[in-house]
Structure formats: structure tokens, C-alpha cells
Amino acid sequence: MVDPTSDHHEDIDEEDAPNCAVCDAVIANEVTHRVITWVEDDGVETAHFCDEDCRESWGGA
Template sequence: MGDDEVDPTSDHVEDVAEEDAPDCTTCGDPVVGHESRVVTWIEDGQATHRHFCDDSCRADWDDERVD
């Protein structure tokens, strides 16, 4: 997430403008709204995040953590 992006999982999810929201990892649309999902894991000592519009995009994700 860049410095100008707003965390869509925060209490301010209704106030997130599309241009400030992260893009969905699967479809590329801005991640806004209560249906959004985030997957977080630690990789090489750093938190890594993937943002999704909803459960459907999350299910369609080609998870790069799986070999």
C-alpha cells in the first residue's frame, strides 16, 4: 500500500475514495466497501498484503505462496 492509499479494512471503509484505495489483486478494480478481503503474510521479514474486492476475487486468486 502506498503512502496515499487508505487501508480499506479500517473503520473508515465508507470514506475511501476509489483513487486512494488499493487495486484488487485479481480484477484490478479499486478495493472499497464492506465486502473487501485482505490476505497478509510475512515474507523475508516484511508484511505482504493482497487486497480483493470480495470473496469471489479472493477465491479466483492465483496464490503465489503455493508452489
């Protein structure tokens, strides 16, 4: 898993890249990549999105 605070749009292999929480697209080397983080059950959770449209349409936390 890639560190969610890193620059995901720079030199990330597809097998190491996260998937969009909405459309399940692999997010590798995309400058449109968005991440939301939150605390749940004493841990940090993250959701990755391929672009702002997917982020806005997400119904999660």
C-alpha cells in the first residue's frame, strides 16, 4: 500500500496504486487523485478517488 500522504501522481506502478472508492479505477500517476481521511475505531481510514466528480458522489464517511 502506498502512503496516502505521498504524491500519488508521481511514478506509481499500477499494482501499487490505490483504486477509486466510487468507480474502482486504478489511480496511478493521476494529478486528479483525491484522498479523504478520517478516524474510525481508533484507526485512520482513507478513501481514494480518481477525480473530484467521484469524490463528490461518494456516499461514505
